Amino acid sequence: MPNAAQPLDLLLLPSWLVPVEPAGVVLKEHGLGIRDGNIVFIGPRTEALALQATEIRELPGMLLTPGLVNAHGHAAMALFRGLADDLPLMTWLKDHIWPAEARWVDEDFVRDGTDLAIAEQLQGGITCFSDMYFYPRIAAERVHHSGMRAQISIPVLDFPIPGARNADEALHQGVELFNDLKHHPRLSIAFGPHAPYTVGDENLEKIRVLADELDAAIQMHVHETADEVAQAVAERGERPLARLARLGLLGPRLQTVHMTQISDDDLALLVESNTSVVHCPESNLKLASGFCPVERLWQAGVNVAIGTDGAASNNDLDLLGETRTAALLAKAVAGNATALDAHRALRMATLNGARALGLEACIGSLEVGKAADITAFDLSGLAQQPVYDPVSQLIYATGRDCVKHVWVAGKILLDNRQLTRLDEQDLAATAARWGQRIGARHE
Amino acid sequence: MPNAAQPLDLLLLPSWLVPVEPAGVVLKEHGLGIRDGNIVFIGPRTEALALQATEIRELPGMLLTPGLVNAHGHAAMALFRGLADDLPLMTWLKDHIWPAEARWVDEDFVRDGTDLAIAEQLQGGITCFSDMYFYPRIAAERVHHSGMRAQISIPVLDFPIPGARNADEALHQGVELFNDLKHHPRLSIAFGPHAPYTVGDENLEKIRVLADELDAAIQMHVHETADEVAQAVAERGERPLARLARLGLLGPRLQTVHMTQISDDDLALLVESNTSVVHCPESNLKLASGFCPVERLWQAGVNVAIGTDGAASNNDLDLLGETRTAALLAKAVAGNATALDAHRALRMATLNGARALGLEACIGSLEVGKAADITAFDLSGLAQQPVYDPVSQLIYATGRDCVKHVWVAGKILLDNRQLTRLDEQDLAATAARWGQRIGARHE
Numbered sequence: 001m002p003n004a005a006q007p008l009d010l011l012l013l014p015s016w017l018v019p020v021e022p023a024g025v026v027l028k029e030h031g032l033g034i035r036d037g038n039i040v041f042i043g044p045r046t047e048a049l050a051l052q053a054t055e056i057r058e059l060p061g062m063l064l065t066p067g068l069v070n071a072h073g074h075a076a077m078a079l080f081r082g083l084a085d086d087l088p089l090m091t092w093l094k095d096h097i098w099p100a101e102a103r104w105v106d107e108d109f110v111r112d113g114t115d116l117a118i119a120e121q122l123q124g125g126i127t128c129f130s131d132m133y134f135y136p137r138i139a140a141e142r143v144h145h146s147g148m149r150a151q152i153s154i155p156v157l158d159f160p161i162p163g164a165r166n167a168d169e170a171l172h173q174g175v176e177l178f179n180d181l182k183h184h185p186r187l188s189i190a191f192g193p194h195a196p197y198t199v200g201d202e203n204l205e206k207i208r209v210l211a212d213e214l215d216a217a218i219q220m221h222v223h224e225t226a227d228e229v230a231q232a233v234a235e236r237g238e239r240p241l242a243r244l245a246r247l248g249l250l251g252p253r254l255q256t257v258h259m260t261q262i263s264d265d266d267l268a269l270l271v272e273s274n275t276s277v278v279h280c281p282e283s284n285l286k287l288a289s290g291f292c293p294v295e296r297l298w299q300a301g302v303n304v305a306i307g308t309d310g311a312a313s314n315n316d317l318d319l320l321g322e323t324r325t326a327a328l329l330a331k332a333v334a335g336n337a338t339a340l341d342a343h344r345a346l347r348m349a350t351l352n353g354a355r356a357l358g359l360e361a362c363i364g365s366l367e368v369g370k371a372a373d374i375t376a377f378d379l380s381g382l383a384q385q386p387v388y389d390p391v392s393q394l395i396y397a398t399g400r401d402c403v404k405h406v407w408v409a410g411k412i413l414l415d416n417r418q419l420t421r422l423d424e425q426d427l428a429a430t431a432a433r434w435g436q437r438i439g440a441r442h443e
Numbered sequence: 444m445p446n447a448a449q450p451l452d453l454l455l456l457p458s459w460l461v462p463v464e465p466a467g468v469v470l471k472e473h474g475l476g477i478r479d480g481n482i483v484f485i486g487p488r489t490e491a492l493a494l495q496a497t498e499i500r501e502l503p504g505m506l507l508t509p510g511l512v513n514a515h516g517h518a519a520m521a522l523f524r525g526l527a528d529d530l531p532l533m534t535w536l537k538d539h540i541w542p543a544e545a546r547w548v549d550e551d552f553v554r555d556g557t558d559l560a561i562a563e564q565l566q567g568g569i570t571c572f573s574d575m576y577f578y579p580r581i582a583a584e585r586v587h588h589s590g591m592r593a594q595i596s597i598p599v600l601d602f603p604i605p606g607a608r609n610a611d612e613a614l615h616q617g618v619e620l621f622n623d624l625k626h627h628p629r630l631s632i633a634f635g636p637h638a639p640y641t642v643g644d645e646n647l648e649k650i651r652v653l654a655d656e657l658d659a660a661i662q663m664h665v666h667e668t669a670d671e672v673a674q675a676v677a678e679r680g681e682r683p684l685a686r687l688a689r690l691g692l693l694g695p696r697l698q699t700v701h702m703t704q705i706s707d708d709d710l711a712l713l714v715e716s717n718t719s720v721v722h723c724p725e726s727n728l729k730l731a732s733g734f735c736p737v738e739r740l741w742q743a744g745v746n747v748a749i750g751t752d753g754a755a756s757n758n759d760l761d762l763l764g765e766t767r768t769a770a771l772l773a774k775a776v777a778g779n780a781t782a783l784d785a786h787r788a789l790r791m792a793t794l795n796g797a798r799a800l801g802l803e804a805c806i807g808s809l810e811v812g813k814a815a816d817i818t819a820f821d822l823s824g825l826a827q828q829p830v831y832d833p834v835s836q837l838i839y840a841t842g843r844d845c846v847k848h849v850w851v852a853g854k855i856l857l858d859n860r861q862l863t864r865l866d867e868q869d870l871a872a873t874a875a876r877w878g879q880r881i882g883a884r885h886e
Contacts, residue, residue, distance in 0.1 A: 078828075081828070081829065081831075081836070081840060082829075082840060085784070085785060085832070085839065086780060086781050086784035086785065087780055087781065091780075119825050120826050123826065285771035286839070287780050288777070288778055288780040289775075290775065311840070314839070315835065315840040316826055316839070316840045325768065331529075331728060331730070332731050332733065336531075337532065337534075337535070338530065338531070341528070341529035382559060385559065385871050386522065386524065386882070388525045392528045392758065393524070393525050396525065396528065396729070396758040396759070397525060397759045399761070399764070399843065400842065401842055424825060427825055428823065428824070432830075435831060439829070
């Protein structure tokens with residue numbers, strides 16, 4: 001029981017509460033108490049109502065879950081949403097996205113694009129996201145102001161990028177940003193070497209040294225397509241994951257994104273090193289990249305998180321929808337309808353994401369002592385009736401429009417679907433202006 | 444131009460209008476005029492404003508498309524939504540769904556379940572659906588009252604079902620219903636032999652004779668899983684589709700649902716006979732049934748429609764989401780990111796559905812002379828910004844919560860997200876009551 005002498009800041013009384021840890025549990029008639037941004041009480045409604053609380057919220061028909069963790073994306077690319085569709089990965093990148101980035105991406109773009117992505121993600125029940133994009137200091141600043149939680153990955157490539165003339169400059173900026181923010185309660189800085197085919201051994205080794213020194217995470221696109229692996233084998237005689245292992249990059253701090261190609265040796269490397277995989281099913285489908293064998297990874301003990309990827313490829317930042325796709329797809333890929341059931345899918349979208357990002361001590365489940373990062377879903381709509389199992393309904397029958405309230409570190413950032421710190425109309429107008437400028441040039 | 448002497452009943456002025464036919468066209472600054480339930484004008488805004496109209500609706504930020512056609516489902520099963528999840532098809536059917544149906548399905552169940560399904564589908568932009576469930580006369584009556592359009596398929600199995608002691612009784616009821624409703628402007632009656640493994644040759648031959656006589660459509664689950672095909676080959680030495688061909692059932696009036704297994708011979712049979720396929724991607728994924736090769740079918744000239752399947756398996760009646768899944772999945776299955784692009788996906792969800800149901804002369808595209816079955820999507824939200832191509836945004840970035848208005852035969856059935864003929868609260872309460880009764884028994 002929390003200290004009874006000190007009142008709760010907020011007591012939430014939902015119809016259902018799914019803590020994610022312990023696994024598979026659905027609590028009915030329970031309350032959740034928050035003080036100083038943290039969860040300090042979870043218990044039966046009757047006990048909850050005996051506590052002092054500054055604010056009490058009855059949430060009838062609502063399901064409380066840990067806030068969703070979007071473990072991979074490129075936030076500011078929201079401004080390129082739908083700019084170039086229905087194209088293969090390399091055509092999309094080389095003929096459309098990279099030229100558009102060269103033409104348009106500057107600090108203003110990243111500021112406005114990141115704000116748009118933050119707003120969309122909050123509206124979709126996401127409380128924490130991983131970002132990998134140019135001008136990471138700008139992105140970090142937007143996250144700071146928004147009240148959201150994020151991992152900002154410093155993009156590193158062997159060639160010049162917007163905001164950094166070369167990899168050394170990018171790394172230097174990254175280390176500075178890391179040090180500036182190392183005590184920030186909601187921001188963590190990671191290294192983001194783009195992919196095995198865009199970052200050579202020399203820069204990967206530098207990243208390994210710096211990440212070891214700073215105890216920083218690393219996020220990287222790895223084995224996104226069969227072509228990537230085949231080309232690496234042809235050119236270097238080595239699969240990319242094996243190369244990362246040789247360079248000493250595998251480990252619990254590494255987040256490998258996509259991983260549609262997994263040989264038995266790859267799986268053994270992931271398991272032994274305790275490396276996380278970030279699954280981006282809709283991006284993999286849309287770009288025809290392949291199928292990540294999620295159930296096989298899960299059963300082998302690999303931590304599998306989930307990400308939306310950037311809105312330019314996908315074309316939304318809807319983690320609930322992404323999780324539904326993952327849950328449906330895993331069954332067909334495994335040839336087994338019991339694969340990735342609804343409860344495990346929710347775990348992938350919360351606690352596994354937190355673990356991938358190194359944040360599992362702080363977020364990812366509703367447990368006393370963790371930060372109050374919480375999403376309230378309204379399951380009272382027609383499309384959710386009847387409710388036999390709220391987790392089944394959440395994963396298989398509920399859209400992100402049912403997200404009603406979102407708290408990060410106990411602060412309400414979405415209240416009855418209204419953003420509390422961002423101006424929705426202003427953001428939409430700004431995005432539309434970017435769209436007009438970019439679209440006119442692109443046509 | 445419409446007869447200028449007679450005013451339009453309604454003139455719609457959206458930001459974008461996608462007629463579907465001709466293919467790939469996006470009209471900006473256009474208006475659509477309706478009189479007596481039909482589309483009588485599509486033309487530039489300036490011309491539209493010169494016409495007399497009883498009502499004019501400005502629809503800024505909105506996209507008009509043909510109403511979505513849900514070409515396969517089991518409407519009343521909405522009351523079993525999420526009752527039994529994450530199970531293989533035969534376990535799900537034999538251990539859960541069939542016992543629940545035996546226990547619960549009666550006329551009241553079908554009335555309340557069909558109303559729930561109609562409401563959910565209207566809220567999701569669907570104007571026409573295909574139903575295959577027990578007590579089809581009750582379902583037809585609910586459709587009649589709702590103002591929606593539907594094909595009601597008379598379920599036929601070799602064993603007794605709720606409402607019919609045997610196949611002959613079901614067929615007799617079906618013929619009666621067909622004759623009673625043959626002049627109904629929004630209802631068509633089809634035969635619904637459940638599947639090759641539940642209907643023997645004798646009953647299939649009767650259905651062929653009756654369907655030929657009445658010029659009625661036939662909808663049937665075919666090749667849903669690899670097991671179904673393997674078992675048929677083992678038992679009969681014949682693939683189910685080949686058996687249907689031998690029995691004379693293939694043809695433009697036949698709607699084969701699922702078709703995850705397609706050999707070269709199967710494909711040739713479908714093409715030669717002009718038989719339609721109804722793709723249900725989320726059901727196929729969730730039950731691990733397999734992958735329908737949509738792009739291969741499409742390129743061969745087969746008409747591919749799309750259906751949600753019943754909410755008990757899937758667990759929603761969200762055809763827009765289903766279409767997004769289909770568009771994403773088709774690319775990965777074909778190994779080609781250009782497969783089933785956004786415009787073709789929308790065509791699959793509208794005109795191809797109309798064609799499968801034999802309704803393409805009346806609905807499925809926004810063309811002068813067709814019925815005014817229309818959906819207005821609001822693309823002004825943050826998650827749709829910026830809008831480079833409204834069809835890309837619709838298919839890849841828009842949820843059914845963006846459905847704003849729905850008209851069927853010119854009558855508004857969803858107005859600013861409010862159902863005009865059904866009481867949402869009443870429906871939710873009724874569904875919740877069923878859920879409590881069924882759930883208590885099931886646990």
